[in-house]
Structure formats: C-alpha cells, structure tokens
Amino acid sequence: MQQGKNNFSKNSNFAQWKEWKISQWWLKQYAALMKHTEDLREWYRIHSRRLHHNFHNMVAGHRMAGPISYLVASSALAIILTLTTLYAPSYMVTINGETVGIVTDDEMVEEAIAAVEQQGTDILGYEYQVEDQIDYQFAISLRTDLSTEKTLENYFYGQLEKLTGEMRKYQVLVDGTVVGVAKDEAAMEELLENLKVRYVSEDTVSSQFLNTVELKPVYQVENIMTMSEMEDALLANKDGSTTYTVVAGDTFNAIAYANDMSVSDLKALNPDVDINRLMVGDILNVKELTPILSIQTTDEVTYTQSIACPVETREDSSMYVGSSKIITQGVEGEEQVEATVTYINGQETAREITSTTVLREPTTTIKAVGTKEKPKTASTGTYRWPVSGRITSYFGSRYIFGSYSYHSGIDISTSYGAAICAADGGTVTYAGYKGSYGNLVIITHDNGTQTYYAHNSSLLVSTGQKVYKGQQIAKAGSTGRSTGTHCHFEVRVNGRSVNPLSYLS
C-alpha cells in the first residue's frame, strides 16, 4: 500500500509536498473503488481534474455534480470511511539508508532529535548534533504500524550511546576529590581490588578502604593515567613529601617547628638520628605516611606471650632502706592469646584481646628489701664538687713541666685554706702526705669507687674515719708537685682513674 518515490531530505519543503501527496492518494483510491462500474469510470475520466480540488468537499458531504447515483456515492463513502479508520497516509523514515519507523508527521522525528541532542549535550559537555541523513518516503500504513516517538528516540539514543561508549572515561574520586582519570573501568576496578588486598595476610578476616572511592563517567578529558600512574597517585602521601633533607644552618628544633611537630614527635620518627649532630644532606622523616587511599585490615591472631613473675618482698633489717636483693628468681609463665588486630596501611592501630589461656603459671620471685636506717655517711652514689672554682687543667693528656703527661684528674682553682669537702659519703682510706700529691685524702665509697683530694695545706680527717657527703675533710693548699693553690680531684673506678666530669653533678 505504498506509492511515491520522492525523497525529501530533512530540510526540504516538506509540508507542501505532504499536502500534494495526500491529495494524489485520495484520487487514486477513489478511482480504484469505481473501476468496476462503467459509469464510475466515465465519471472519473470527466472529473479527474476537478476531483483533485473538490475531493475534500465531497467527503464532507457536499452535493456533487455528475452521473453517479446517490446509492453508489454513499456506498463509496462508507468504504472510504472504513479505509481511513484503518489506514493513514504516512512517511517511512529512513536514516542513513536504514528504515527506522513510520510517522504521520516529520515533527515527531524533529522532537526526538531535539530530545536526544539535549541529552547528548548534557552528557558530553559540548553541543551534540544528530548529523544523520534523514529521508521520508510517502506510504499508506496501517495505523497500528505507526511508530511512537519513543521508538524514534530509542534509535537516536542508540547512536548517542555508541558515541559516549567510545568516549567514556572514568574519573577516580577519593572522598570526593579527583585523583585522576582512567580509561578502562574494568582495569580500574581490578587495581582497586588489588590495592584492597595489599595488606592481607593469612590471618586477615576483613580488608576495606577507609575512604569513599567513586568511578564517575566523564567525556572530553585529557591526561588519562596508566594503571601504574593511578596506583602511585592513590598510594601517594596525602600531605606531600614525608622526608626533609637537612641544609646548612638547620637545627632539629627549627625543622620540627617548620613541620608543625614537637621535637619529641620528630625524634620518634627518626630514632637513629643524633639530634645534636645533624649533617647537611641528612634525610629526616618529617611526616607519618598517610596515603590518599587508606586501607584498613582486621586480623585475628593467636600467639603466646610470657606472664611476669609475681614478686613477694621480705624485709631485711641488715640492709639499708632503699636497697634490695633478689633471694629467689621466679620463672616466667606463658599464655596463649587470641586477639583481633586492626591495621591502617599495615600499621597496627588497635588490638583487642578476645581470650587468654594460661599454658604455664609463673613462679614467685622473692625479694629482700632493706629496713635499716641509712647512716649519714652512707654513699648516695652521686658526687658533688669538692670545692667550687675554675678548672685549670682537665683530665687526660696534657703538656706540663716541659713534657707531655697524663693527667689523672682535674685541677680546680681555689683560694688558700678554702674548705675541701667529701664528694660523697664513705670511709677515709688514706689521709697523709704522698709524693707529688702532697697532703692527700682518699675516700672509698660503699660501691668501691674512690675519690682523691690532693695538694691540701692541712687535713681534717684520719684514716678509717667515716665521712658524710659534703663534710669538710681538708683545707686547700699547694703541697706536693703543684704550681699554685688548687684541688687536684680524681675518681677511680676499679682502681683506674676516669674523667671526674662524667661523675660530678
């Protein structure tokens, strides 16, 4: 039931053509209907030209001139009415040579295009235009065969879908912040899965991102990242570089301040660095590593750990207050622990012990503690200066009396007759003249350490006497091998002289 071969492109004078085409069709239908009757054929011959103009009037019920009986005309009318109920003049829509639907009006196609163009523009971010070649071919179609606007839209949406599919990239967002753009959704999903299991061990029961990760379709983008670049970006430190390279003039305090950290925090991040000996070029850790994408894993672990010995104390009146002695050393016990451990980026952040089972009980340590009141002359273990004054000669090698020699103590300059005091409590084990030392006092302290006080003008203690810390034991002088009034002070540990400055407080 289709006639006509005229193709009209989208922008031709469609409306005029349509009107002409419809009148032609009615003319031919009418002629076919009357063919079997001579009268009608004759009528057609005579009136074919006029019919073209008058057809519509007739259908509307206007009286017609001609040799047809009223009966014939009315039955023809009935048939025409039936035909127009079932059939409609229409246009086959052909796009790029492919028939996509049948419409009664080209406006339906234009509306579908407009809707899809709007949608395409919104998605793609630039003005999207349907550029297909659209042809209309006149046809008489069953009304039930007519396309809906939806059918046409679907065709154009299909075209748009194909284009966006080719252009679609995936913007990766972590907590709403764009990290980069990936080309392939499946590869990106795979990378995320791999990152998620990065810290998984055989004990791991769950692993998840602490951040919200989204893949958002985008079009018209440049700077597509490779999966390896994407991985680096996701694992990069959130707050920039985590290290700092020391330059001339830097101090530990200044570096801590510049990085908004306390000195102790900076020290904790750099346990091997001597804060007093920073060298240009040293690399310090200045921040905890906090990747843009953080991964939390939870492990369920079982392990054994020791149980400390309980300690039982026993008073001992033969020992001074403050001193103690282990009488029986206990043996540590052992327990099995089950715990749930949480890690963020592989660093433990929480440990919840879910159960403990004692495998072996510890035995008790028995400790004796002194109760005897400490005498004034007992050693404290720390040493005070025997006299205050300037150090005129330090411990170690020195050049004196025209040659190099080893100085076994320090020389403290003081005035003649000044009080020389015991550095700590102890027993006088020497008090008298001794060669180059001159008048010398030696005090042996409770732990065996000895202190020497030399070159005194006079001595105030005698051998065997107990002295307390700070007690005056002599008067300053310049006896023995001496160049002026001073106190030569020596500390001997296990009989060997050591640097007194390491002991004085």
Ligand SMILES: [Zn+2]
């Ligand atoms: Zn000396």
